[in-house]
Amino acid sequence: MFKCKITKKKIPQIINFGKMPIANGFLNKKDFKKEFFYNMGVSFSKDVSLMQLNNHPKPEMMFNANYPFFTSSSKFMKNHFKNYANWAKRKYVKTDNTKIIEIGSNDGTFLKNFKKKNFQHLGFEPSKNVSEIAKKNGINSITKFFNRTNLITFDKFVNKTDLIFGANVVCHIPDLLEFILTCDLALNENGKIIFEEPYLGSMYKKVSYDQIYDEHIYMFSISSIKKIFNIFDFQLIDVFPQNTHGGSMRYVLGRKKTNVNKKINKWLEIEKKENIDNISGALEFKKNCELSKEKLQYKLNNIKKKGKLICGYGATSKSTTILNYCNIDSKIIDCIFDTTPNKIGKYSPGMHIPIIDYKYFSKRFYKYAFLFAWNHKKEIEEKEVSYLKKGGKWITHL
Ligand code: SAH
Ligand code: TMP
Secondary structure (H helix, E strand, C coil): CCCCCCCEECCCEEEEEEEECCCCCCCCCCHHHHCEEEEEEEEEECCCEEEECCCCCCCCHHCCCCCCCCHHHHHHHHHHHHHHHHHHHHHHCCCCCCCEEECCCCCCHHHHHHHHCCCEEEECCCHHHHHHHHCCCCCCCCCCCCCCHHHHHCCHHCCCCEEEEECCCCCHHCCCHHHHHHHHEEEEEEEEEEEEEHHHHHHHHHCCHHHHCCCEEECCHHHHHHHHHHHHEEEEEEEEEHHHCEEEEEEEECCCCCCCCHHHHHHHHHHHHCCCCCHHHHHHHHHHHHHHHHHHHHHHHHHHHHCCEEEECCHHHHHHHHHHHHHCCCCCCCCCCEEECCCCEEEEECCCCCCEEECCCCCCCCCEEEECCCHHHHHHHCCHHHHHHHCCEEECCC
């Protein structure tokens, strides 16, 4: 039994994915022996409809000066954040002097769109390397975690912030209650919290269990967000599905007095019908994960038996879950091609598959390429258009 991080009640473990390294812990050969591992299991709290990781490394082990993920590494995501900003300006910016905060602002890709006279902005970004890049681009990036202690020093933003934004970050915050209390402290009476995160319903549908890794402590649904924020002076007022990261949901929260969009009720009914708000969905998902693992191992072993070579494409944090859960090492996948300078030349966490500059992908032919960055499929297939023509085949676990 484990404790629900919100209600503190005991809840059962649903799936055990086994021993896992740090998902973004790409490493050099000399560091193989001292690599850190933890046991990755998930449980489900029926009270708040929440899927959570049971154990995870401390945030400081993941979000530090070596954080290897840069939002701007995807053209598609850059464009997505531009649209996200324009949408928010149209819908929620009412005053001339709008104060906004972004949490997990990374290299400043989103906040760049608010570097205008009529906005005052702050980005909380604990990972020093990405935060420094944002600063160089003129973003007021604070190299700290978003919590009350760190917020209070910016009195212009205490009780006066209009909008708090986030993307792919709220699910990274172990102490969600502290996160909500910090939002409460920052926001004015009409303030809104707007964030988007991978959606539990999409993960169930696709059996994309690779969304589960150390940084993703929670897999949210509309039901869970509604229930958790209801504990405080907030309520869910609107939702907008997104096609990013394999299926995400954008949530808008306001104070309890704010009008609620009626469409939320329809969504809640769907989540009930599809067992997204209760434990049956989680149990079904467990079975599907086990099946997916068997199928993938069978598929890869068959390719190897035929003497064909397999490479990976996109050394994503998600790939760490697939490789370690399914026990796929460099005897099966020779190498993984990637664009990220911090990953190139290193080895994948746990399974130690070499990471190679994507420039060599078109020069060395692999009959099969495992698309770990499946959520960037369109962008990558466009970039590597000659691969199929040469007879290459993209594969995934999905
Ligand atoms: N929002 C960006 C980055 C997502 S990666 C995007 O969607 O592309 C998650 C980011 O959140 C990392 O840069 C990490 O350093 C940061 N982060 C993690 N925990 C945080 C916290 N408690 N407060 C603020 N930022 C945090
Ligand atoms: P993500 O799934 O967490 O967004 O990580 C994407 C990874 O894929 C990151 O390491 C960069 C890599 N990548 C490529 O190698 N080529 C590409 O065209 C894109 C979009 C990403």
